[in-house]
Amino acid sequence: MSSNGGDDGRLKFSDALRTAIRERGLSLSRLRVHLADKGFDVGTATLSTWQSGARVPRDGSVGVLEALEEVLDVPSGWLVERLEPARLSAVRPRRPFAVVDESDALARLLGTLDGAAHGQLRTTGVAEEVVLSATGGLAVKHVVQAVQAVRSADRLVIVHQTEPDGDIAAVSPEAIGGCRVGRVARDRERGLLVAELLVDRRLAVDETAVLRYDVHDRATHPMTEYFRFHEWPVTHHSLEVRFDPAALPVRVMEFARKTSGSPDIVRREITLSQDRRAQVVVPAAEPGIVGIDWQWG
Numbered sequence: 001m002s003s004n005g006g007d008d009g010r011l012k013f014s015d016a017l018r019t020a021i022r023e024r025g026l027s028l029s030r031l032r033v034h035l036a037d038k039g040f041d042v043g044t045a046t047l048s049t050w051q052s053g054a055r056v057p058r059d060g061s062v063g064v065l066e067a068l069e070e071v072l073d074v075p076s077g078w079l080v081e082r083l084e085p086a087r088l089s090a091v092r093p094r095r096p097f098a099v100v101d102e103s104d105a106l107a108r109l110l111g112t113l114d115g116a117a118h119g120q121l122r123t124t125g126v127a128e129e130v131v132l133s134a135t136g137g138l139a140v141k142h143v144v145q146a147v148q149a150v151r152s153a154d155r156l157v158i159v160h161q162t163e164p165d166g167d168i169a170a171v172s173p174e175a176i177g178g179c180r181v182g183r184v185a186r187d188r189e190r191g192l193l194v195a196e197l198l199v200d201r202r203l204a205v206d207e208t209a210v211l212r213y214d215v216h217d218r219a220t221h222p223m224t225e226y227f228r229f230h231e232w233p234v235t236h237h238s239l240e241v242r243f244d245p246a247a248l249p250v251r252v253m254e255f256a257r258k259t260s261g262s263p264d265i266v267r268r269e270i271t272l273s274q275d276r277r278a279q280v281v282v283p284a285a286e287p288g289i290v291g292i293d294w295q296w297g
Contacts, residue, residue: 013082014053020072020079021051034071040064041152041204056083063151064205097159099229099288100260102190106159109185109194113157117196120153121203125236128228134246136222136296137163141215149203155182155196156211159229162191166219173197177212222247227291229260234285241292243276249294252278257289 011019021031028044035042042064049055057065065080072079096110096118097103110118125146133139147156156179162168168191175181175197182196199209226241243249249272256266270278270292278292 011082012053013056013079014051016079016082017068018051020068020074024072026071031068031071035064035067038067038070039152040067043204043206046206097229097231099231099258102161102192105187105190105192106194109187109192110157112185113183113194113196114155117153117155118157119231120149120151121147121156121199121209122150122232123230123234124148124208125234126228127236127238129240129242130226131242132223132244132247133218133220134244135220136244136247137219138217138223138226139219140217143211143213143215145211145213146208147199147203147211148208149205152202152204153199154202155198158195158197158213158215160193160195160215160217162193162217163219163221163223164191165221166191166217168193170218172216174214174216175212176214178209179211179213181213222296224295225291225293227255227260227289229289230285230287232287235283237280237282237285237290239280239282239290239292241278241294243272243278245276247296248272248276250297252292252294254278254280255289255291255293256282258287260289 028047031047032042032044040063050057062080066076069076069079095103097106100106123145127144129142131139131142145156158173160171162171168186168188171193173181173184173195179197179199182198184193184195186193197211197213199211203209228237228239230237252270252272254266254268254270255264257264270280272278278294280290280292282290
């Protein structure tokens with residue numbers, strides 16, 4: 001198309017998209033239909049804000065942009081490369097679970113399920129309560145997780161790792177609300193579990209849902225830390241570890257890391273509440289690790 005030549009290399013993303021839509025002769029409604037045929041449910045309002053410059057594509061939207069390039073008959077990368085560098089790095093795919101040491105093993109487990117589902121629902125906020133038993137082991141983890149679709153999707157992939165002497169076969173996710181448990185894959189040697197949570201309905205791009213689920217571990221060996229990893233930014237993360245009266249720690253610390261194997265970028269002491277809870281609230285969590293560790297007497 002003519003917009004590929006001359007001075008088009010200086011066009012901003014919004015200007016380039018608007019030009020391509022005009023030269024293709026498509027209304028936003030027809031463009032939406034073409035994208036839906038390729039598996040992307042993008043609203044006309046979203047397309048309108050993209051071409052006006054009011055908004056830019058969200059993290060993980062590279063698939064939508066590539067589909068747009070096909071529909072609009074422009075060269076591969078013609079739209080994607082016009083995003084600002086920071087946004088470009090955010091929309092491009094990355095190696096699954098790259099922030100944790102067990103990324104390769106987790107990716108293999110993911111491959112036995114539906115690898116394409118990974119990252120289609122992104123966490124916007126999560127609140128979790130980790131309940132320890134009288135032996136200091138993990139009894140159950142309660143999670144409330146808010147998600148938003150960056151591509152039309154109906155499932156969230158969750159991960160759990162048991163303690164070194166734990167039995168991953170005994171670990172079981174339980175859907176509490178807004179979802180049901182789908183397929184589950186386990187790695188006995190590494191104590192890893194990857195599971196699907198199937199949302200009550202398929203979400204269109206930008207739609208949200210709140211999922212409530214538990215993970216039952218019933219481990220008996222005393223834990224010394226718990227962390228959650230984030231592959232993408234999260235607007236809110238609250239973490240509580242509740243200790244049993246029969247097994248109280250002598251010291252509790254909050255920590256944050258870029259990856260599970262990297263040095264702490266945050267480390268501070270936590271005082272237990274009167275009901276034996278250690279609490280951490282992160283208003284805006286960047287990709288990486290957020291956790292709590294403790295010492296037994």
